[in-house]
Amino acid sequence: MTEFNSDSSEKTESPGCIILALVFFSLLIGLAMLVFIAGCQSPSNGAASSNTVASSNAVAPQGPGWRTMTSADGSYQVHLYIPDPAPLNQEFTAHGTVFKDGIPISESAEVVFDGGMPQHAHGLAVPVVTLRRPAGGFVAAGVRFHMGGRWLLTVDIIEGPHLERARGWVEIR
Amino acid sequence: MNLFWIVLLWPLLNAEPALPDERVRDLDQYLALGFPLGSRSLAPALPVAICALEEGGFAILTERPARLRFLQSDGKVRADSWPLPARFSRPRGIQTLSRGHFIIIDRAGHVGEIDREGQLVRMLPGPEGRWQAAALSRAPRGEGWLVTDLLQGKLHHLDPDGHVQQSWSGFIEPTGVCSVGDHIWVSDRGLHRLIQFDPRSQQPDLEQGIGDHGAAPGLLASPMGLCEVGDQFLWVTDRDNHRVQLFSGRGFSMHQFGIHSMLPREAQGRLHYPTAVAYDPRAAVCAVIEPSERRVQLFGVRDPEVAVAAAEQWQRVDLVSHYGRYWALQPGGRLLVVSEPDSERVSVLVRDLEIPFELDNVGGPGDAPTRFRTPMGVDFMPGEEPSRWVVADRGNQRLQMFEVCWQQQPPLRREAALVALVRTVDMAQLVQQYLPWKSPLPPRLTALACGEGGTIAVADDANSRILLLDRRFRPIGQFEAPNLLREATAISADGAGFLVADAIRGKLMRFEVGQLRPQVIDVVCRMPVGVAAHPDGSIWYTNGANHSLLRIPPGGGEAKTILGGGGTGERQLFRPRAVRIDDDGWVWVLDHGNHRGVVISPTGDLRHFGSAPYLPDGGARVRQLKKQQEKLQEQR
Numbered sequence: 001m002t003e004f005n006s007d008s009s010e011k012t013e014s015p016g017c018i019i020l021a022l023v024f025f026s027l028l029i030g031l032a033m034l035v036f037i038a039g040c041q042s043p044s045n046g047a048a049s050s051n052t053v054a055s056s057n058a059v060a061p062q063g064p065g066w067r068t069m070t071s072a073d074g075s076y077q078v079h080l081y082i083p084d085p086a087p088l089n090q091e092f093t094a095h096g097t098v099f100k101d102g103i104p105i106s107e108s109a110e111v112v113f114d115g116g117m118p119q120h121a122h123g124l125a126v127p128v129v130t131l132r133r134p135a136g137g138f139v140a141a142g143v144r145f146h147m148g149g150r151w152l153l154t155v156d157i158i159e160g161p162h163l164e165r166a167r168g169w170v171e172i173r
Numbered sequence: 174m175n176l177f178w179i180v181l182l183w184p185l186l187n188a189e190p191a192l193p194d195e196r197v198r199d200l201d202q203y204l205a206l207g208f209p210l211g212s213r214s215l216a217p218a219l220p221v222a223i224c225a226l227e228e229g230g231f232a233i234l235t236e237r238p239a240r241l242r243f244l245q246s247d248g249k250v251r252a253d254s255w256p257l258p259a260r261f262s263r264p265r266g267i268q269t270l271s272r273g274h275f276i277i278i279d280r281a282g283h284v285g286e287i288d289r290e291g292q293l294v295r296m297l298p299g300p301e302g303r304w305q306a307a308a309l310s311r312a313p314r315g316e317g318w319l320v321t322d323l324l325q326g327k328l329h330h331l332d333p334d335g336h337v338q339q340s341w342s343g344f345i346e347p348t349g350v351c352s353v354g355d356h357i358w359v360s361d362r363g364l365h366r367l368i369q370f371d372p373r374s375q376q377p378d379l380e381q382g383i384g385d386h387g388a389a390p391g392l393l394a395s396p397m398g399l400c401e402v403g404d405q406f407l408w409v410t411d412r413d414n415h416r417v418q419l420f421s422g423r424g425f426s427m428h429q430f431g432i433h434s435m436l437p438r439e440a441q442g443r444l445h446y447p448t449a450v451a452y453d454p455r456a457a458v459c460a461v462i463e464p465s466e467r468r469v470q471l472f473g474v475r476d477p478e479v480a481v482a483a484a485e486q487w488q489r490v491d492l493v494s495h496y497g498r499y500w501a502l503q504p505g506g507r508l509l510v511v512s513e514p515d516s517e518r519v520s521v522l523v524r525d526l527e528i529p530f531e532l533d534n535v536g537g538p539g540d541a542p543t544r545f546r547t548p549m550g551v552d553f554m555p556g557e558e559p560s561r562w563v564v565a566d567r568g569n570q571r572l573q574m575f576e577v578c579w580q581q582q583p584p585l586r587r588e589a590a591l592v593a594l595v596r597t598v599d600m601a602q603l604v605q606q607y608l609p610w611k612s613p614l615p616p617r618l619t620a621l622a623c624g625e626g627g628t629i630a631v632a633d634d635a636n637s638r639i640l641l642l643d644r645r646f647r648p649i650g651q652f653e654a655p656n657l658l659r660e661a662t663a664i665s666a667d668g669a670g671f672l673v674a675d676a677i678r679g680k681l682m683r684f685e686v687g688q689l690r691p692q693v694i695d696v697v698c699r700m701p702v703g704v705a706a707h708p709d710g711s712i713w714y715t716n717g718a719n720h721s722l723l724r725i726p727p728g729g730g731e732a733k734t735i736l737g738g739g740g741t742g743e744r745q746l747f748r749p750r751a752v753r754i755d756d757d758g759w760v761w762v763l764d765h766g767n768h769r770g771v772v773i774s775p776t777g778d779l780r781h782f783g784s785a786p787y788l789p790d791g792g793a794r795v796r797q798l799k800k801q802q803e804k805l806q807e808q809r
Binding site: 160 | 595596645
């Protein structure tokens with residue numbers, strides 16, 4: 001045991017540790033510069049100022065499970081993630097980001113995710129609550145498609161008195 | 174010892190059960206009620222309020238003309254009928270006073286005491302500001318009065334002199350009120366529930382309401398007037414289920430009577446949109462008023478030995494199309510959308526078939542997006558592809574816009590989710606945000622029309638104005654006309670302006686953006702309830718007062734009756750509502766009281782569609798068409 005401890009104490013003084021410390025230090029400097037540059041940029045509006053870092057996420061996420069929906073009047077772009085293939089009768093978390101004119105929606109906007117099978121006249125077996133996340137994000141935990149077939153997914157974006165809906169279909173097998 | 178116990182207990186064990194006390198006997202009577210005793214027509218007047226008299230019988234208030242009438246429990250209408258004071262032209266509630274007088278309320282918010290001859294004894298102050306009375310009842314323990322206000326969704330407790338003692342808010346459409354024991358019961362048409370609460374509470378818990386929208390026993394569809402019986406139970410007029418239900422003070426549905434009239438004007442125990450009920454305990458007779466049929470029906474206790482046909486006890490009436498008050502035509506297209514408050518839905522139909530085909534519907538009761546609480550005015554947005562239409566969702570105080578991506582290709586089939594929600598706007602919130610619209614009363618949305626350039630005009634009856642929005646539901650202005658416009662019952666686009674029918678003022682007007690005053694159309698019309706502009710320059714309107722459709726020639730002049738006379742005949746209407754005219758000059762009249770539509774071609778030919786028994790030939794043509802369709806299907 002004593003030997004082990006001493007080995008470890010020797011390791012702290014090894015050249016590898018010094019390199020690691022240097023890498024960590026350089027990362028810190030890089031992050032500080034990023035924050036400084038971001039702070040210097042003039043915000044285009046109030047909503048954007050709180051989400052400037054996230055604005056670089058306006059590019060649609062690629063990869064399995066991601067889909068992009070446009071709201072009915074084209075005001076919003078919704079990037080929605082549900083697992084691909086979406087599981088049958090298993091709970092999962094749907095999440096995504098909503099953009100308006102390429103900028104994440106304001107923190108005060110409400111987002112409501114829902115799903116249903118219009119041909120069968122039912123919705124989700126257990127209603128889900130959609131929570132807002134920073135940078136235009138939202139998350140709905142506990143989504144469960146309890147039946148195979150075509151499901152209609154809806155995302156409502158509510159800003160003040162106005163609500164606009166985006167919708168899309170998903171096939172569950 | 175055993176013998177001792179037997180001798181001691183024998184009388185107790187074999188004792189006759191105690192005679193049912195009076196309450197149990199009363200309950201037996203309530204549970205056996207439903208035998209049709211008779212029907213009394215009050216036409217052309219509409220019965221609007223009723224109460225039982227202490228000496229037996231009923232007092233009834235009518236509208237158009239506003240009169241006080243008396244009905245005996247044996248069904249005889251007493252000859253004495255008295256006009257109401259001028260301020261009470263649209264009465265809404267009546268209650269007896271111990272001195273033989275009555276307390277009455279009027280829709281405009283007047284509260285007064287009248288004697289047995291309809292003479293005004295005194296006016297009572299009532300709630301301050303503008304309010305719209307809907308129901309009147311005695312307060313718990315007889316301490317004053319309860320009145321409901323439709324404009325602000327409130328219930329007020331007035332002391333015996335009419336001063337407000339307490340108010341409760343949060344209701345959507347409180348259409349009925351009564352007190353049972355120490356509790357207050359309110360029927361809310363918007364929630365389709367009965368709200369029971371302790372008057373000592375500051376706020377009723379609406380979530381704890383009894384019932385919900387539906388047709389099964391215990392569920393409700395537009396509950397209206399309430400009537401307390403025996404201080405333990407209450408009768409509820411379940412209007413859109415066309416029945417009366419008995420609820421216990423704990424909220425259990427115990428009994429019901431009445432089912433939907435299947436034939437026009439059918440009575441004999443069948444009901445059609447009953448709105449109020451009263452119970453005469455001396456005669457064990459229930460009186461139910463049906464304004465839509467201008468009549469009152471009396472129900473007595475059934476003979477317990479005579480079995481009641483199951484179909485008469487409860488027949489499932491799916492809350493489907495009744496052809497409500499408003500509809501709209503797709504410009505240049507084949508679609509028709511119909512607002513159906515009975516089922517809280519809006520239906521989309523292909524209209525150019527002899528029997529219009531329902532492609533899809535949207536709605537259901539509730540406040541979630543796409544759901545409705547009393548859908549009212551509806552119209553298509555011009556120049557939108559895919560086609561879009563807007564609905565005024567009165568109970569939720571919002572507008573909803575939908576689009577329908579329908580490929581006009583055969584075969585026709587129902588397509589779920591064909592209709593998609595585009596956007597909604599919370600008008601109560603918007604009115605508060607947009608300063609020129611700010612008003613003391615929340616908006617009460619009714620008629621709606623979409624005009625040139627996508628301008629949406631929606632009536633706000635609570636504030637006697639028409640709000641204007643753009644196609645993204647942003648406010649752009651309003652029409653007001655003090656002393657001219659009271660309630661816009663119908664609106665339709667007319668070039669750069671809007672035609673407006675005001676049934677309360679009895680006027681037709683034309684509003685245009687930029688004009689300070691509307692142009693009043695010079696025509697005598699008592700109660701215009703629908704209006705539209707024809708491509709030939711004429712104006713067509715429906716008159717609710719005498720069940721007619723009239724045409725004002727281009728350039729003005731005397732209106733000519735096109736269809737008229739209350740009935741189901743080919744050229745008759747019964748409580749007609751919306752009229753819409755397509756670009757080709759076809760006139761579409763919503764014959765609401767007959768649950769049917771009437772289409773008039775440019776050459777004057779008539780076509781009817783809708784509920785078969787209400788069609789001019791009693792549905793013979795519909796049956797023939799259905800047989801043909803069945804044959805075709807068999808051949809295929």
